[in-house]
Amino acid sequence: MSVLVVGVSHRSAPVSVLERVAxxxxxxxxxxxxxxxxxxxxxxxxxSTCNRVEVYAEVDRFHGSVEALSESLAAxxxxxxxEVTPHLYVHYDEGAVxxxxxxxxxxxxxxxxxxxxxxxxxxxxxxxxDSGSLSSALNVVFQQALRVGKRAHAETDIDRAGQSLxxxxxxxxxxxxxxxxxxxVGAGSMAGLAAATSVRRGAGRVVVANRTPERxxxxxxxxxxxxxxLTALPTEIAAADxxxxxxxxxxxxxHREALxxxxxxxxxxxxxxxxxHDVDPEVAELPNVHLVSLADLAERLSSDxxxxxxxxxxxxxxxxxxxxxxxxxxxxxxxxxxxLRSLATNVVDAELQRLTGRLPELDxxxxxxxxxxxxxxxxxxxxxPTVRIKELASKPSAVSYADAxxxxxxxxxxxxxxxxxxxxxxxxxxxxx
Numbered sequence: 533m534s535v536l537v538v539g540v541s542h543r544s545a546p547v548s549v550l551e552r553v554a555x556x557x558x559x560x561x562x563x564x565x566x567x568x569x570x571x572x573x574x575x576x577x578x579x580s581t582c583n584r585v586e587v588y589a590e591v592d593r594f595h596g597s598v599e600a601l602s603e604s605l606a607a608x609x610x611x612x613x614x615e616v617t618p619h620l621y622v623h624y625d626e627g628a629v630x631x632x633x634x635x636x637x638x639x640x641x642x643x644x645x646x647x648x649x650x651x652x653x654x655x656x657x658x659x660x661x662d663s664g665s666l667s668s669a670l671n672v673v674f675q676q677a678l679r680v681g682k683r684a685h686a687e688t689d690i691d692r693a694g695q696s697l698x699x700x701x702x703x704x705x706x707x708x709x710x711x712x713x714x715x716x717v718g719a720g721s722m723a724g725l726a727a728a729t730s731v732r733r734g735a736g737r738v739v740v741a742n743r744t745p746e747r748x749x750x751x752x753x754x755x756x757x758x759x760x761x762l763t764a765l766p767t768e769i770a771a772a773d774x775x776x777x778x779x780x781x782x783x784x785x786x787h788r789e790a791l792x793x794x795x796x797x798x799x800x801x802x803x804x805x806x807x808x809h810d811v812d813p814e815v816a817e818l819p820n821v822h823l824v825s826l827a828d829l830a831e832r833l834s835s836d837x838x839x840x841x842x843x844x845x846x847x848x849x850x851x852x853x854x855x856x857x858x859x860x861x862x863x864x865x866x867x868x869x870x871x872l873r874s875l876a877t878n879v880v881d882a883e884l885q886r887l888t889g890r891l892p893e894l895d896x897x898x899x900x901x902x903x904x905x906x907x908x909x910x911x912x913x914x915x916x917p918t919v920r921i922k923e924l925a926s927k928p929s930a931v932s933y934a935d936a937x938x939x940x941x942x943x944x945x946x947x948x949x950x951x952x953x954x955x956x957x958x959x960x961x962x963x964x965x
Contacts, residue, residue, distance in 0.1 A: 533574065535628040535673055536594070538601040538620055539586030542642050545619035547827040551808035552609035553616055555580045556780050563587065563604060564665045570600035575670045577660040579635070581652050582697070582722065582778075582807045582826065583642045588632065588656075590669040598622055626857050629673055633849045636681035638690060639842055642826075642833050643697050645690040650681045651721065673856075680852045688844040697829065698722070698729045698776070701803045704824045705774055710734035712773035716757075717765070717785055719747040722778040722805055727755035730774070739768055743779075770794040776803040777810035785810040791818055862922050869918045871943050876910045 540553055555563060560578050567576045567587055575590035587605055591597035602620055606613040623631040631640070636653045638645040657674040660666025666674070685691055702709060714730040716723050719742040727738050738757030741764060742748030748759035760768055765786065769775055770793035777785055786802065794800060796819045803824045804811040816823035884903055888894070894902070921937060937943070 533590050533592050533669060534594075534625040535588065535632075535670070536591045536597050536601065536625075537586055537588045537623045537628040537631055538598060538605055539579075539584060540605065540616065540619050540621070541584035541586070541640070542826075542830050543640065544621050545616070547807070547809075547825070547830060549609075549616055549619050550583065550585075550826075552612045553585050553605060554782075554807040555585055555608065556782060559608065560659065561663070563608065564660075564663060566604040566607070567601055568665055570597060570604075572597045572600065575660075575667050576665045577656050577670050577674060579652060579656045581649065582805060583830070584635075584640075586635075588628070588670060588673075590667075594624060598624075626853055629856055630849060630853045632673060632677045633680045633852055634846075636677040637684035637845050637849055638681070639845055639849065642830055643700055644833075644842060645845075646696055647681075647685060647691065648696055648721070648725065650678065650685075653677055653681065676852065676856060680849060683852075684845045684848050687848065688842075690842060690845050696725055696729065697805060698726045698803075700829055700833065701776070701805060701824050702729060702733060702774075704803070704822070704828070705801045706799060706822065708733060709774055711736040713737045713739070713771060714774045714776065715739045715741060715768050715772040716751075717741050717762075717775065717777040717810065718779035718806075719744065719751045720778065720780060723776075724751055724754070726776040726778060726803075726805070727751055727757065730776070731755050731757075735774075739772070741765055741768060766790050766793050769800075772800065773798075774801045774803065776805065778805040779810055781806070781810065782808060784812050786815065787812045788814045788818070791815055791821065796820060858927070861927075865921055865937070868937050868943065869921065872918070872937060872941055873914060875941065875943060876914055880906055880910050 540550065542550065555578070560580055563578055564576050567573055567589060572591050572593040573589045574592070577588045579586045579588070585605065585608070587601050589597060589601060602617065602622075605620065606616045609616045632653075634640050636650060638647065638649055641649050653674065657666065657671070657678070660670065660674075705712075709730055710733065712735055714727075714735045714737070716727050716730070716738060719740060723740070723742075727740060730738055738752070738755045740748045740752040740755070740757055740759045741762055742751070742759065743762055745759065745761065752759035762785075769786070769791055775786065779785055785806075786804075791800070799820045799822070801822045801824065802811055802815055805826060807826060809825065811823065811825075813823070813825075815821050884906060887902065888899070
């Protein structure tokens with residue numbers, strides 16, 4: 533079994549294409565369900581953010597799995613699936629693990645080094661665990677990815693390079709937000725970051741508009757602002773200096789008509805961080821309205837990317853991928869080692885039983901001492917070879933030490949496979965959060 537990822541992101545597709553495959557919570561559930569029906573797939577997890585949708589799967593066949601995952605992901609775009617397919621990318625086995633580690637470390641983000649992706653990877657893991665679509669193999673890989681991301685932020689200066697997408701967007705506001713009235717549309721994690729960043733930058737007042745009053749009130753309270761219903765959008769937009777919209781809606785939240793009450797002489801910056809977009813692009817045609825979209829941010833950030841030195845993080849990712857591969861290779865030989873030790877135990881038991889039949893007059897103390905001696909001899913004979921074979925198996929090599937061991941000792945393949953099935957959940961080692 534190997535890890536496969538099929539995805540689309542800001543690096544492979546324009547925002548217009550990303551919008552066609554953008555997923556809400558129900559869409560993620562449906563995508564996981566579709567992929568899980570593939571005969572070659574045993575585990576599934578989906579990472580869905582404002583600039584990427586990626587399907588991770590544990591598979592036992594490459595070509596059939598790639599086709600199934602690609603079709604399921606492209607199908608999210610409906611009639612536009614043919615436009616999406618050329619923008620899909622595929623990573624397999626260690627390449628897929630390396631990609632996930634790079635994503636968690638912030639190397640593949642629109643804003644290189646941003647830490648928000650860690651929460652999104654954690655959410656994908658939690659969602660997979662809760663739904664049962666993710667089991668031992670992907671659980672280990674995702675847990676390790678979270679650890680790699682934390683290590684990258686703890687051991688390098690990537691935090692200094694990385695900003696949130698909200699911070700970069702607010703940099704586009706003419707002047708700054710100090711003393712300004714900021715309207716945040718939505719109450720999710722991105723909206724919370726928008727409100728908090730605005731307050732940190734000295735916003736005079738933060739207003740939160742959300743469909744669910746309780747969530748809006750909670751976010752507004754955390755940022756020292758006030759909550760309003762969505763029906764109040766025209767009035768609040770008219771009073772705002774900056775509007776930041778970042779909902780999970782599949783429909784427009786800010787129409788051109790919603791700006792009808794504003795003073796056309798009053799400058800307004802509208803930031804649209806949603807995918808698909810929340811704001812009608814036609815608002816940019818109104819006087820004194822400056823629209824900042826994800827497409828604008830993607831273009832700006834791609835031109836600045838080369839200025840960020842992330843070699844230390846890349847090295848961490850490379851080292852962790854090597855460690856993962858070594859641990860997996862070592863784990864693959866474990867069932868064979870267990871089968872060998874089981875064979876040795878059976879041989880010892882048979883010989884002791886034979887000894888008992890030939891020397892029935894042995895007293896219990898002597899029989900116990902003989903038994904312990906024979907078992908110690910068998911253990912000592914097996915110790916060095918089994919330790920050494922695990923060391924050798926952890927290194928890249930064309931030699932299959934597990935196969936060689938099974939051949940040398942004529943191990944029953946069914947016995948090895950039985951150990952593999954029993955031992956599968958613990959073969960790979962991983963450190964949790």
